[in-house]
Structure formats: structure tokens, C-alpha cells
Amino acid sequence: MASGFTPVKIILLVALLLAVTLSIISLCVHDRDWSQKNKRGQVSIAFNIIGLLLMATSAILFLIQFFACQSKYNLFMILVVVFAALALISFSIATGTYYHPVxxxxxxxxxxxxxxxxxxxxxxxxxxxxxx
Structure with a gap:
């Protein structure tokens, strides 16, 4: 169990927060008219939101582990990895459904x-x- 800020922990935190930020930006710049007329657009937005929630959960768990629950380091890091991996799958589905025939x-x-x-x-x- 490592305590204190290390470069790897900072990189992980930045990567988690950057993924959350990019997901929010993608939702803000998305063409809503196209999605209302197209089921693939709706699926893409849904999986983007699911990925956003999973990645935000992962970032929050990492911060909780870092500042409050260092005694449960392994449990929290497993949860961070699982939620981040699920978010990656969700973002991949969102990307795939958006670009399907194009x-x-x-x-x-x-x-x-x-x-x-x-x-x-x-x-x-x-x-x-x-x-x-």
C-alpha cells in the first residue's frame, strides 16, 4: 500500500478526470436533432452517459481511497479498475454505434x-x- 502523491497516482487521477470531462464535452457538442431521429444516435448517447457515470464513479472512488480509506487500498483500486474498464467498454459501444455505417x-x-x-x-x- 503506497501513500502520498506519486506521479503514477497523479497520472491516473488526471486520466480519470479527463475522461469525465471529454465525455461531458462530447455530450454538449452532439447533434441532438440527429439523435432524436436515429436509434443509433440514441444508443450512442445512452452508452456515453453510462460511461460518464462509470468513469465519474471510478474517479470518486479513487479520491475516497486516496484521502479517506487508505487501509482498504486493494479493494478500492480493484473497484476503480473495474469501473474504468466498464466505462471503456461503454465508450467503445457509444463510438461504434455512432460510426456504424459511416x-x-x-x-x-x-x-x-x-x-x-x-x-x-x-x-x-x-x-x-x-x-x-
Missing amino acids: VPVYGAWVLSAVWDSVLAVVVAIIFLVMGS
């Missing part, structure tokens, strides 16, 4: 490359800090 545009692929680069940087930082 090929994603150039910007979507560039955005994917950006987030893959972010993941690479995070993993590199973790290895740098952990020394292995």
Missing part, C-alpha cells in the same frame, strides 16, 4: 493518433519513474 473522417483518425500518443507518453513516464 467511415470516420480524417479528424477522427488524427484524434485517435493523439490519444494513442498520450497513452505512449503516460506509459513512458511510468517506466521512467518506476525505473523498470
Whole structure:
């Protein structure tokens, strides 16, 4: 059980909160007229909201574990991982239902490359800090 702020914990907290923020932004900029006429749009929004709630729960559990329940570190971290994984599945379903018959545009692929680069940087930082 590790206590105190470590770079890995900060990265995890930022990643959880960033996922919540991006989900909220995607809901704010979504074309509601298209979704009202299209079942796939409704499914996409529903799974986006489910993912948002799961990711917010994961972030809240991480903060509770960090500040209040350090004695139950393993239990809380398992819950954080489970909720984050379920949110990932939910966001994946939301993305898949939104793009089903349509090929994603150039910007979507560039955005994917950006987030893959972010993941690479995070993993590199973790290895740098952990020394292995």
C-alpha cells in the first residue's frame, strides 16, 4: 500500500478526470436533432452517459481511497479498475454505434493518433519513474 502523491497516482487521477470531462464535452457538442431521429444516435448517447457515470464513479472512488480509506487500498483500486474498464467498454459501444455505417473522417483518425500518443507518453513516464 503506497501513500502520498506519486506521479503514477497523479497520472491516473488526471486520466480519470479527463475522461469525465471529454465525455461531458462530447455530450454538449452532439447533434441532438440527429439523435432524436436515429436509434443509433440514441444508443450512442445512452452508452456515453453510462460511461460518464462509470468513469465519474471510478474517479470518486479513487479520491475516497486516496484521502479517506487508505487501509482498504486493494479493494478500492480493484473497484476503480473495474469501473474504468466498464466505462471503456461503454465508450467503445457509444463510438461504434455512432460510426456504424459511416467511415470516420480524417479528424477522427488524427484524434485517435493523439490519444494513442498520450497513452505512449503516460506509459513512458511510468517506466521512467518506476525505473523498470
